[in-house]
Amino acid sequence: MREGTPVFRSRTTAWLLLVPTLVILVIFLYYPAAQSFVLSMYRSNLILGTRKFIGLDNFRELFTGLLAPMYRQVVLQSIVFSAAVVILGLAISMAFAMLANQKVTGARFYRLLLIWPFALSPAIAGTIFSFLFNPQVGAVNHFLRMTLGIAPRWLDNPILAFSLVVGAAIWKELGYNIVFYLAALQNIPGELNEAAAIDGANAWQRFRSVTLPLLSPMTFFLVFTNVAYAFFEVFGLIDILTKGGPVGPSALHLDNAGLTTTMIYRMYQDGFGGTGSLGFAGAQGVVLLFLVAGITVLQFRYGGRNVHYGGGS
Amino acid sequence: MKRLTIVISLLALLVGTAYAQTKIDFFEAFSGPRQQWIQDRANEWNKQNPNYEVVVTPKSSYRDTLNSAILAARQGNPPALVQIFEVGSQQAKDSGLFVPVGSIPGAFDTSDYIKPVLDYYTIDGTVNSIPFNSSNAVMYVNNALMTKAGLDPKNPPKTYSGIIKACDALRAAGDTTDSCITFALHSWFFEQWMAEQNAPMANNGNGRDGRATQVLLTSQPALNIVNWIKELNDKGYYTYTGKLEDWNGSEAIFLQGQSMFHIDSTSEVNTITKAGKDGGWIATTAELPIADGADRAGVVIGGASVWIMKGVPADVQQAARSFIEYMTNTDNMISWHKLTGYFPVRISSINKLDQAGWFRDNPNYAVAFNQLLQTKSSTATAGALMGPYPQIRTIIEEAIQKVLNGASVDSAMNQAEQLANQALQQYNSNF
Structure with a gap:
């Protein structure tokens, strides 16, 4: 298909077919987003039902007020958290997908096992991890006590707690990533690798120069969905595992917020954690929206250059 | 087949009219045996009051219970009864969505409640809610x-x-x-x-x-x-x-x-x-x-009390209050106390427990209770009210x-x- 050749004869048909999608997007996405923009300019309390226009005060509060150190820490943590989840998550998923793509007996079975964490809700994943890593009665510490005689405090040691939440978030998303990578790997024509092998390329060179570039469109897509996942969907996991805590070490000035409090979790705490400060939470929603939009723009501008779609263009 | 459908729908209609009860929604925060205890009391009361049906909805935590009640009310569908934790009292009052328990027609007797508990739930001289689970x-x-x-x-x-x-x-x-x-x-x-x-x-x-x-x-x-x-x-x-x-x-x-x-x-x-x-x-x-x-x-009273919401018909409010009065009556408060350790909030329950030698035989319950009774009444021990x-x-x-x-x-x-x-x-x- 050449660019500029219309598929539909009249524009009306095209728009008509788009209507259902647009209606859903407007009702469930654009309208609520617009509402949170409006809300962010108000002091609005869920419980009292009050609403008072205060202009940009909520944003001022976030960036220059008493809570600014807290919010700076939360934004920083969210970025580090998301970077870790996306980079480590995709690297591990790619490795697993390549292993699962090998022609061994029972490959289908392995693939199925790799995919199932995706079927769990974040809340269930969180519960599983909290059972496993409970410092007193969890299976992991029971095993560690027996073998190494140690019992790490997974939930109140700041570094362990942060790593645990990152690990749980990665594990939860593995299945999703592996499915997509497997599909992409199976679409790579075998001749390309064979040709490279005949030219004398070793396994690493074949991976680096053939497989990786051919996976890049999928990686590009997965980076996008994983960023969204890391910023928005990990809420349930955090709520069950750590409730956003523990606060970090004071010596590093990381004690203004819980170390596993991400932007979305803080938003929930302010909006529904007992005080019902909807306007303040709305302002945080707007900041989060701009941050993720910014990351996406950067990704399309710079990340897009490295994507290799294969074939001629 | 057609006839069967008609018969079934007629039957459903019949059953429906026979059980045309008014629902009394009760949002509460407990789970497990405590929720079961509340459900049992609701079943008993429902049997005695066939015109009404108390529907107990557990909301898992105090904070969620308050939030869901407020949201339900703002959407025009308030539950009649809400269990609200002690520190939510000021917010509940400020929301304007609740009616003080004493201002519903019919007498509400406060004389049987122990003082520290009653003190806590009295704001500006008005008892707003019915004391239920109290602890320290x-x-x-x-x-x-x-x-x-x-x-x-x-x-x-x-x-x-x-x-x-x-x-x-x-x-x-x-x-x-x-x-x-x-x-x-x-x-x-x-x-x-x-x-x-x-x-x-x-x-x-x-x-x-x-x-x-x-x-x-x-x-x-x-x-x-x-x-x-x-x-x-x-x-x-x-x-x-x-x-x-x-x-x-x-x-x-x-x-x-x-x-x-x-x-x-x-x-x-x-x-x-x-x-x-x-x-x-x-x-x-x-x-x-x-x-x-x-x-x-x-010590300061902790725990929760039960509030009645506005926007519910007057007869339902009255029935709802009568259910909570039943749930927290002398004998029920005794069974609640024994199940959990929460204080029996009624003087009559305490007297009855005392006469049966309960506190003498169970010193673990007595220590906690004496601590409450020995509390000196002051603004500090009445507990803080903050939105x-x-x-x-x-x-x-x-x-x-x-x-x-x-x-x-x-x-x-x-x-x-x-x-x-x-x-x-x-x-x-x-x-």
Whole structure:
């Protein structure tokens, strides 16, 4: 298909077919987003039902007020958290997908096992991890006590707690990533690798120069969905595992917020954690929206250059 | 086939009219045996009152219960009854969505309620809600570990320094347990310890003479508490799971014999006493340890009460209140007390328990209860009223956690006070 050749004869048909999608997007996405923009300019309390226009005060509060150190820490943590989840998550998923793509007996079975964490809700994943890593009665510490005689405090040691939440978030998303990578790997024509092998390329060179570039469109897509996942969907996991805590070490000035409090979790705490400060939470929603939009723009501008779609263009 | 459909629909219609009851929705926060207890009382009442049906909806936590009730009401579908935690009282009143229990037609008798409980739920001279589950903080003692430390389990320490000395003794005895004392990192204990020193949490008579505008987190009594927790932590005597408000986590540490002392709600008396007996190490209860030199002014009521919502027909409100009066009647409060350890909030229940020798035979229940009865009535022990109290609780908990992670007590509490004052100021500016 050449660019500029219309598929539909009249524009009306095209728009008509788009209507259902647009209606859903407007009702469930654009309208609520617009509402949170409006809300962010108000002091609005869920419980009292009050609403008072205060202009940009909520944003001022976030960036220059008493809570600014807290919010700076939360934004920083969210970025580090998301970077870790996306980079480590995709690297591990790619490795697993390549292993699962090998022609061994029972490959289908392995693939199925790799995919199932995706079927769990974040809340269930969180519960599983909290059972496993409970410092007193969890299976992991029971095993560690027996073998190494140690019992790490997974939930109140700041570094362990942060790593645990990152690990749980990665594990939860593995299945999703592996499915997509497997599909992409199976679409790579075998001749390309064979040709490279005949030219004398070793396994690493074949991976680096053939497989990786051919996976890049999928990686590009997965980076996008994983960023969204890391910023928005990990809420349930955090709520069950750590409730956003523990606060970090004071010596590093990381004690203004819980170390596993991400932007979305803080938003929930302010909006529904007992005080019902909807306007303040709305302002945080707007900041989060701009941050993720910014990351996406950067990704399309710079990340897009490295994507290799294969074939001629 | 057609005929069958008609028969079935007719039958459904018949059943429908026969059971045309008015629903009384009750949002509550319990789960497990406690929720079952409430459900049982609802079933009994429903049987006696065929025109109404109490529908119990568990919402898993206090904060969620309040939020869902408010949201339901704003969407025009309020539940008749809502269980609201003590620190949500000011918000519930300010929301304007609830009706004071006494202003519903028909008499509401408050004379049978014990005073500390009634005091808490009285705002500006009006009793707003029906007292239900009430507790305070008490110390649980692992008798086996006390003996091991060479201490007398019948004479548990009563002050902050006493606890430290007992912990020193436990360590000197070569104990290998993880720690000496555990309690959930919960602002509720901080509030109890403030009351014991007769110190208000907020200005304007603890928010009862007028809206509170200042939270008093840098007063000497407040510093006494946090300094003690810091000392316990620095010496490796204090432990918790690392999660804020993790009641079950601390209880599990104690039940596994990992600590000699455990501070928890009286509502756990039954569970912990049983576990101690089954484990052979015997758990007893003791008065809450307090700051050295304090007067032991008493404890603040914790727990929740039941509120009735506006926007529900008057007859449903009346029926709803009659259900709660049934659920909290003399005998039911006795069974509730025995199931959990929550106080029987009625004087008549207490008298009946006393006559049956209950407190004599079950000293674990008595210690907790005497602590409440010996409380001196004052603004400090009546408990604070603050709109954003749930948020202030989190601020206090995070400040203590900072101290546990190495921040200085002064700086952490100063910062917490500023944040709490700002929360109050923002809340108050809604009016």
